[in-house]
């Protein structure tokens with residue numbers, strides 16, 4: 001199971017962490033990854049001055065924006081799942 005953690009602390013929230021979560025949720029459904037990817041939230045990852053902080057497995061990406069959600073998901077999430085992604 002690959003875990004994605006989206007920061008929902010106040011700084012990230014105003015930068016659109018809820019939109020990011022919606023997009024990830026939609027892509028997880030769309031790609032049928034519900035049993036392979038777990039989406040959860042956390043309060044503050046200590047990069048508040050940057051974009052929305054997202055952690056995928058043990059790597060933190062401190063600068064993700066809602067507009068990049070789809071490409072981020074494909075590049076950083078689907079790619080980690082390898083070929084069995086579908």
Ligand code: FES
Nearest residue numbers: 009012045047048
């Ligand atoms: S609120 Fe998201 S890193 Fe601090």
